[in-house]
Amino acid sequence: MDKLQAIVDQYQKVPGGLIEAFHAVQDEYAYIPEEALRRLAKAFEVPLARAYGIASFYSYLSLKPRGQYIIRICKSAPCHVKGAAEVVKTLEEELAIRMGETTPDQLFTLEFTECVGVCAETPVITINGEPYGDLTSAKVKEILAQYRQPQ
Amino acid sequence: MREEKRISLKHYGLIDPDQIEDYLEHGGYQSLQKALSQPPAAIVQAVKDAGLRGRGGAGFKAGIKWGFTLQTPAEQKYIICNADEGEPGTFKDRLIMEGDPHLVLEGMAIAGYAVGASKGYIYCRGEYPYIVKRLKRAIEQAREKGLLGTNRFESNFSFDVEVRMGAGAYICGEETALIESLEGKRGEPRSKPPFPGVAGLWGKPTVVNNVETLAAVPWIIEHGATAYQQIGASRYPGTKIFTLTGDVARKGFCEVPTDVTLRELVYDFGGGVAGGKKLQAVQVGGTSGAFLPESLLDTPADLDSMAAVGGTLGSGAVLVVDETRDLVDLAVTIASFFKHESCGKCTPCREGTFQLHRLLEKISRGQGSRQDLETLERLMWIMTQASFCGLGHTAPTPILTMLQYFPDPFNNRVNSQAG
Ligand SMILES: Cc1cc2nc3c(=O)[nH]c(=O)nc-3n(C[C@H](O)[C@H](O)[C@H](O)COP(=O)(O)O)c2cc1C
Ligand code: SF4
Ligand code: FES
Numbered sequence: 001m002d003k004l005q006a007i008v009d010q011y012q013k014v015p016g017g018l019i020e021a022f023h024a025v026q027d028e029y030a031y032i033p034e035e036a037l038r039r040l041a042k043a044f045e046v047p048l049a050r051a052y053g054i055a056s057f058y059s060y061l062s063l064k065p066r067g068q069y070i071i072r073i074c075k076s077a078p079c080h081v082k083g084a085a086e087v088v089k090t091l092e093e094e095l096a097i098r099m100g101e102t103t104p105d106q107l108f109t110l111e112f113t114e115c116v117g118v119c120a121e122t123p124v125i126t127i128n129g130e131p132y133g134d135l136t137s138a139k140v141k142e143i144l145a146q147y148r149q150p151q
Numbered sequence: 152m153r154e155e156k157r158i159s160l161k162h163y164g165l166i167d168p169d170q171i172e173d174y175l176e177h178g179g180y181q182s183l184q185k186a187l188s189q190p191p192a193a194i195v196q197a198v199k200d201a202g203l204r205g206r207g208g209a210g211f212k213a214g215i216k217w218g219f220t221l222q223t224p225a226e227q228k229y230i231i232c233n234a235d236e237g238e239p240g241t242f243k244d245r246l247i248m249e250g251d252p253h254l255v256l257e258g259m260a261i262a263g264y265a266v267g268a269s270k271g272y273i274y275c276r277g278e279y280p281y282i283v284k285r286l287k288r289a290i291e292q293a294r295e296k297g298l299l300g301t302n303r304f305e306s307n308f309s310f311d312v313e314v315r316m317g318a319g320a321y322i323c324g325e326e327t328a329l330i331e332s333l334e335g336k337r338g339e340p341r342s343k344p345p346f347p348g349v350a351g352l353w354g355k356p357t358v359v360n361n362v363e364t365l366a367a368v369p370w371i372i373e374h375g376a377t378a379y380q381q382i383g384a385s386r387y388p389g390t391k392i393f394t395l396t397g398d399v400a401r402k403g404f405c406e407v408p409t410d411v412t413l414r415e416l417v418y419d420f421g422g423g424v425a426g427g428k429k430l431q432a433v434q435v436g437g438t439s440g441a442f443l444p445e446s447l448l449d450t451p452a453d454l455d456s457m458a459a460v461g462g463t464l465g466s467g468a469v470l471v472v473d474e475t476r477d478l479v480d481l482a483v484t485i486a487s488f489f490k491h492e493s494c495g496k497c498t499p500c501r502e503g504t505f506q507l508h509r510l511l512e513k514i515s516r517g518q519g520s521r522q523d524l525e526t527l528e529r530l531m532w533i534m535t536q537a538s539f540c541g542l543g544h545t546a547p548t549p550i551l552t553m554l555q556y557f558p559d560p561f562n563n564r565v566n567s568q569a570g
Contacts, residue, residue, distance in 0.1 A: 015353070016315075016335035023277070023316055044335065057337040059491075060277040060319030076239030077438055078396040078470055080484045114321065114488055115239035115438075116278040119394060119468075120402040129280040 003028055004036055008043045018044045018054060022061050030070065030109075031062040059113070067102045069147050072113035074124045079115070082122035083135075090137040091125075094144055107148070153407060153415045156382065158390045159206075159243075159366035160406045163250035168285060171292035174253040180298055182369035186261045187308060194265035195221055198368065200376035202388040206243075207233055207324070207361030208436070208465045209541075210387065210454040213368075219348035220266040220356045228268035229357040230259050231333070231347075232365055234275040234282075235317050235324035238437030239488065240468035243392035244362035246404060248275070248282045251366070252289035256299065256312055258365030261372060263310040266358055271312040274329050277319050286314045321492035325540055326359040327351075328494065339496045340540040363392060383409030384453035391452070391467050395421040398428065398473035414448040416469055428473040432557060436465020438488055439545040441552040442478075461555070463548065478560045479515045482550055486511045489546040500543030503534040507550065519565045528554070 004025070011021035018040060025036045032055055041051035055061050071091060075084050092098055095108050102109040118124045121133025125140075132143055157163065166173040174180070186194050199214025220228060232255060236244040248255055259271040275283050290312050293299040301309045315333055317323050323332045327341035330352050351357025367389060371379045380388045392406045393416050400422030407420070413433060417423065424430050432442045435452065441462040443450075450456055454464040472481065486508035493504040510527050513519045531547035538544050554561060 016333050018335035019318055019332065020315065023318065054335070054337050057494075058277075058318030058320050060317075075484070076488060077434070077481060077484050078240045081397050081470075081472065081476055081481065113278070113319070114491065115237070115241070117236055117242040117245045117276070119240050119242055119396045120404065122396065122402070126278070129278070 004039055007036075008039055012043045018046070018051070019058070022055055022058075026061060030066045030068065031064055033065075034063075037063070065102070067106050067109040069107060069127050070109045070111060072111045072116070072126045073099075074114065074116050074118075074122075074126075075112045076115035076119075078119045079123045084123045086137060087123050087125060087135050087140060090140045091144075094141060108144075153411055153419050155405050156390050156408055157406045158370045158379075158382075159247050159254070159363050159392060160250065161370065162254065163246060166251065168250055168252055169288060171253060171289065171296060174251070175296075178373070179253055180257055182372035183257050183260050183264075183298070186264055186372050191221060191265045191267060194261065194372070197371060197376045198265070201371045201379040202376075202386075203364065203367055203371060203379065204387055204389075204454065205361055206363035206367075206391065206467070208238070208463075210464070213360060213364055216348055216360075217262065217266050217358060219346070220268070220358050223349050223356040225356050227270070227353075227355045228266055229352045229355055230262045230266070230268045230271040231326075231329065231352065231357055231359045232259055232271065232273040232362055233324065233326065233329060233359055234273050234279075234362050235321075235329060236276055236279075236362070236466075237317075237321035237324045237492075238439065238466040238468060240394060240396045240434075240437050240470050241466040242394055243404065243467060245279060245282060246392065247362050247366050248279075248286060252286050253293065254366050254369060255286075255362055256289060256293055258368040259312060260299065260310045261368050262358055262360065262365060264308050266356070268356075268358065269309055269311070271310065272333060272352070273312060273314045274317060274323070274333060275314055276317040280316070283314055283316055290314065320494070321488075322494040322540075322542055325542065328540075329359065330357065337494075339494050342539075383411075384451060384456065386455050387453040387464075391464070393420070393452070393467045393469055395469050395471065397470040398425050398476070399423070399469075399471040400425045409453040410451045412449050412451050413443070413469070416452060417448065417471055421469075421471065424471060424473050426473070428475060430471065431474045431476060432472045432478070432553075434470040434472065434549060435468070436463035437468040438485055439463070439542075439548055440465045440468070440470075441548050442472075442556060443552065444556045461552065463545075478553055478557050479511070479564055482553055482561075483508065483511045483515045485549050489542070493542060493546075497537075497539035497543065499534050499537040500539065500546065503530055503538070503543065504546055506530055507534075507546070511550070514561065514564050517564055521565055524554075524561060524565055 011017040323338040
């Protein structure tokens with residue numbers, strides 16, 4: 001894992017940089033593999049259990065493998081009243097998986113999130129951090145189609 | 152009809168946020184230059200005189216906070232810009248950073264000069280990766296112009312800024328949890344005192360201010376404390392950005408003097424309730440804010456007026472709820488938020504938020520009893536009294552105010568059940 005070494009090298013000297021390093025790992029692998037957790041724990045001189053405790057504290061970080069595109073659905077109150085449940089239903093049906101799962105082709109993962117700060121365009125999802133708002137079932141299908149196209 | 156007054160959003164949509172030249176042409180970094188020609192204590196005094204209070208929710212006087220840090224001798228001090236913005240329904244800090252990143256950097260640099268800090272951190276929530284990029288670009292440009300980093304303005308003051316990304320934990324908006332997170336740890340709050348102003352990041356004196364607070368500072372330096380003090384409510388002067396969400400005709404935002412009323416926000420700026428429906432409630436301050444009825448809409452939205460009616464100003468998020476919405480269902484959603492976001496450090500909040508959610512869900516399903524409602528109220532009282540930090544103290548606010556102002560939906564749901 002050369003990429004991992006590059007991340008370790010980049011962040012090791014940054015005070016308090018462990019969480020930044022976790023972000024970098026996740027940008028690369030879509031989650032934090034055990035190997036990365038071990039290497040970072042060592043580099044930052046914290047016990048593995050502590051590193052695990054930190055990674056698992058933050059909902060943006062995942063210790064479970066995920067798909068290439070992580071779709072997060074906002075379930076906070078403003079999105080909830082504006083039909084987040086409908087968006088969940090469409091996504092689950094279209095991808096034939098349930099919330100929390102990853103499609104068998106490893107393309108999509110569905111997760112809940114709390115507010116992503118795009119609350120004038122409710123309901124909202126993000127795909128790899130990119131927000132999409134004012135969603136309807138039709139719009140969700142269009143967006144998925146874009147991501148399904150081989151790039 | 153109320154008019155907007157833009158201070159923190161003064162350049163929003165008017166300049167290219169990715170071009171420092173544009174900011175400079177609009178008078179950018181002039182306030183910093185002006186500040187550097189005065190002694191630091193004079194800057195702290197100006198912020199005090201302006202009456203600027205924190206826009207992150209607690210409303211602490213910024214000048215007083217800066218004064219503590221100025222007076223605490225230390226080789227290293229820090230400025231932290233709190234850009235965690237986790238309160239659902241809130242996106243004001245995003246607007247500021249998106250539209251005018253240099254304004255935030257300038258505010259931080261002025262704060263740094265005033266208290267004697269040479270290093271600043273922006274703790275930006277992980278949900279805003281596109282903002283993090285923009286901020287980093289702005290910092291690069293400011294360094295190239297010699298405005299940040301070493302040797303600036305031929306003065307011997309130097310100030311640099313680093314951006315750190317949060318990772319999806321609401322509690323990290325609380326200033327001491329934020330500091331823990333910046334240090335690379337779990338974001339669990341510390342006990343106060345000591346306050347960050349005296350012992351914060353890596354034990355050093357640290358000013359933590361919200362984005363919107365810092366974004367008001369250049370204006371105050373440019374126009375003077377008196378000019379700022381005269382805007383809006385006298386005890387909470389200046390402007391505030393409100394974000395309008397939910398069942399409002401025009402979702403969006405406005406920056407207005409702080410004596411604006413809730414009615415003006417919902418009807419003048421928001422265009423009233425969407426679809427010609429009737430208003431049921433407004434929740435002011437974000438998900439930890441109070442639910443208020445139509446009869447309180449003429450209350451000014453400033454911090455003290457809101458507190459006087461048992462409400463909150465909080466982040467300035469205004470959620471409009473129309474007559475068709477099921478408040479019990481909304482209560483379950485809100486309780487689920489706090490259950491998820493409780494950091495787990497203290498029992499009243501860890502267990503309290505869990506039980507709150509469980510009981511409300513039970514009531515929502517029509518399986519709750521009168522006894523459950525009573526347990527709920529007792530539980531919430533304990534949480535407000537015994538929790539370790541603000542999350543546990545305020546998590547009950549939305550539910551308590553729902554029960555106070557809108558008891559019927561809850562009573563009806565439990566009355567259908569014997570026992
Ligand atoms: C649970 C909790 C969450 C908070 N979230 C934020 C936040 O997202 N942004 C913020 O500026 N302040 C937040 N605060 C308030 C901060 O602790 C702190 O008071 C604030 O950053 C100080 O800046 P100000 O005086 O400029 O408002 C939160 C407080 C609590 C208890
Ligand atoms: S009140 Fe809640 S969020 Fe605050 S320390 Fe206790 S468990 Fe953590
Ligand atoms: S509430 Fe869903 S994006 Fe803010």
